[in-house]
Amino acid sequence: MTNNFLLSHRKEEPEKGVLYVVGTPIGNLEDISPRAINILANVSLVACEDTRQTKKIMNKFSISNNLISFNKENSSNKTPKLIAELKAGKSIAIVSDAGMPGICDPGENIVNEVKLEGISVICIPGACAAITALVSSGLPSSKFIFEGFLPKKNIDREKILFEISKNEKTTIVYESPHRLKKLLNELFEFCGGEREIVVARELTKKFEEHVGKNLNDVILYFKDKEVMGEITLIIRGRKSKQNNELDKIDLKKELNELIKAGLSLSAASKYLAKKNGIKKSIIYNLS
Numbered sequence: 625m626t627n628n629f630l631l632s633h634r635k636e637e638p639e640k641g642v643l644y645v646v647g648t649p650i651g652n653l654e655d656i657s658p659r660a661i662n663i664l665a666n667v668s669l670v671a672c673e674d675t676r677q678t679k680k681i682m683n684k685f686s687i688s689n690n691l692i693s694f695n696k697e698n699s700s701n702k703t704p705k706l707i708a709e710l711k712a713g714k715s716i717a718i719v720s721d722a723g724m725p726g727i728c729d730p731g732e733n734i735v736n737e738v739k740l741e742g743i744s745v746i747c748i749p750g751a752c753a754a755i756t757a758l759v760s761s762g763l764p765s766s767k768f769i770f771e772g773f774l775p776k777k778n779i780d781r782e783k784i785l786f787e788i789s790k791n792e793k794t795t796i797v798y799e800s801p802h803r804l805k806k807l808l809n810e811l812f813e814f815c816g817g818e819r820e821i822v823v824a825r826e827l828t829k830k831f832e833e834h835v836g837k838n839l840n841d842v843i844l845y846f847k848d849k850e851v852m853g854e855i856t857l858i859i860r861g862r863k864s865k866q867n868n869e870l871d872k873i874d875l876k877k878e879l880n881e882l883i884k885a886g887l888s889l890s891a892a893s894k895y896l897a898k899k900n901g902i903k904k905s906i907i908y909n910l911s
């Protein structure tokens with residue numbers, strides 16, 4: 625694509641009093657649309673998660689504009705001011721450091737608050753790590769669940785891991801490189817080593833890699849490696865059960881949950897046996 629192509633498409637004037645939610649690249653700076661560049665160059669001001677990151681994009685495309693910082697720490701303070709500016713007729717773009725604002729990044733709350741005030745919001749779509757990883761994983765991509773980063777607190781984390789183990793849809797998870805191995809071991813414990821998974825690392829960047837295909841393989845691959853870069857995991861949903869097929873991993877997890885919640889082994893086994901229409905001894909033996 626030549627610069628002429630970009631220039632010939634720089635026609636859309638930002639509308640007055642509109643908040644633009646603008647997607648930016650997740651690594652490769654070329655992954656930005658001419659429309660996004662135009663809006664970033666021509667709105668009244670750009671609210672950025674980190675002005676230094678946004679400046680890199682602006683410099684790359686030789687554009688400049690008023691940048692202000694808008695992040696997790698200052699967003700509740702700044703939102704009323706931005707709403708006042710929008711009501712006064714200014715056009716504002718919101719961008720995060722990478723990808724789509726509002727996806728594990730600032731943006732969600734201001735969009736909500738702005739809409740409550742009757743102000744229009746227009747999205748200029750761009751890259752999103754979750755979708756980029758999903759569509760290149762080879763796993764079912766039409767129906768999926770996006771979990772973002774898993775909670776850190778054990779009880780909340782185990783609840784989500786349990787849900788992932790049971791769900792039949794593909795799940796997308798974000799994780800930091802230094803916590804990847806811990807998460808893979810937890811997924812192994814909850815889903816078993818045969819569960820299909822793709823670890824997408826450094827998408828759109830020079831050292832992009834896609835590591836699959838099941839948890840056994842992926843754990844082995846990363847075992848002696850120092851994990852670096854940005855990571856998105858795509859986990860295949862559980863295969864639907866055949867009639868009367870017993871899922872021992874699920875039953876064991878449920879048994880552990882009940883015991884953790886205070887039931888005795890005997891009471892928990894009795895309850896699960898009745899629920900699943902099977903002998904108590906089968907459940908008891910799982911422990």
Ligand code: SAM
Pocket residue numbers: 650651720722723724725726727728729751752753754797798799800824825826827828829854855856
């Ligand atoms: N708003 C972003 C989006 O639309 O994808 C996500 C922001 S979230 C704070 C950052 C996380 O996204 C990273 O920790 C990683 O899990 C994932 N991520 C971002 N860029 C990535 C990349 N190039 N490759 C793989 N995962 C990436």
